[in-house]
Amino acid sequence: MSAALLVVLPVGGEAAGLAEYDKAASEVATTLIRQFGEAMRREMAKGGPAEAVKVCADLAPELAGRLSRERGWRVTRVGTRVRNPLLGMPDVWEQVVATFAERAAKGEDLMGMTYSEIVTEPNGRYYRFMKPIVVQPHCLLCHGPAEHFPEEVKAVLKGKYPFDQATGYQAGDLRGAVSIKRPVGADW
Ligand code: HEC
Known part of the structure; x- marks a missing residue:
């Protein structure tokens, strides 16, 4: 085996590993978005x-x-x-969600976008992944312009979500992202 190959291998190994992680994470994110969409329509x-x-x-x-x-x-x-700061607020890394809108503005399709990275934190290394959640027409009943909300929706939102900012979206907008965090081995 040549010296050059020895140098190249670890890098290639990590890239291949990342591609595998991306594939697995994409599947899970897509499953979540699909199950959620089906339940919403039902x-x-x-x-x-x-x-x-x-x-x-x-x-x-x-x-x-x-x-x-x-x-x-x-x-x-x-x-x-x-709408719910307790559950839905992005952490520092997840604020990368904003770059999906920038990429979309440059012509990339939101539906096919992902972003992933290996990060080092004080307690270990993690694989992190995000996939956009896109606003569908039926989301607008609760995330579109607030003045168009049905009365029963207004009543629920007013009572339960005093800090609601998740309104004013249009169909096709970036609504957020599925976020996945997965521990990785020390060899990464
Ligand atoms: C019938 C009302 C309703 C509809 C329709 C609806 N949502 Fe929501 N959505 C809510 C409520 C209520 C919350 C707050 C959930 C909580 O308490 O954590 C929320 C929260 C969210 C969040 C989490 C971030 C946040 O704002 O707290 C996302 C992402 C989201 N909705 C996406 C969507 C998408 C995409 C659709 C359409 C496929 C959709 N929603 C349709 C009512 C609705």
């Missing part, structure tokens, strides 16, 4: 927006929690502007 058809609130408020964190436990990773969602 509940909206069944019980209208007042029932569908539960999908965003309870089911989305539950689905993310289930995927987290299945994989042993942390799977969450964050917003560009948040």
Whole structure:
């Protein structure tokens, strides 16, 4: 084996590892977005927006929690502007979510975008990944211009979310991201 190859291998190994992590994380993020979208459409058809609130408020964190436990990773969602600061606020690294909007402004398709990185924190190294959540037309009932919200939605939001900033979006906008954090071995 040549010396040059020995130098190249570790770098190639890490890149290949990253591609594998990206593939696995993309699958989980896509699953979460799909399950969430299906549940939203189902509940909206069944019980209208007042029932569908539960999908965003309870089911989305539950689905993310289930995927987290299945994989042993942390799977969450964050917003560009948040309704619930307790759950939806991006941490320092997750503020990279804003760059998705910049990339979209330059012509890249939000649906296909991802961002990932290996980060070093005081207690270890982690793989971190984000995939955009895009506003669909039916999201607007609760995330569009507040003056157009149905009365029952206004009532729920006013009572439960005094710090709500997750309004004023349009279909196709960046709403936030699925965020995944996964421990990585010391060899990375
Ligand atoms: C019927 C009302 C309703 C609809 C429709 C709705 N949401 Fe929400 N959404 C909420 C509520 C309520 C919260 C706050 C959840 C919580 O308590 O954590 C929320 C929170 C979120 C968050 C987490 C960040 C934050 O703001 O706290 C994201 C991301 C999100 N919604 C995306 C969407 C997307 C994408 C759609 C359409 C596919 C959608 N929502 C449709 C009511 C709704």
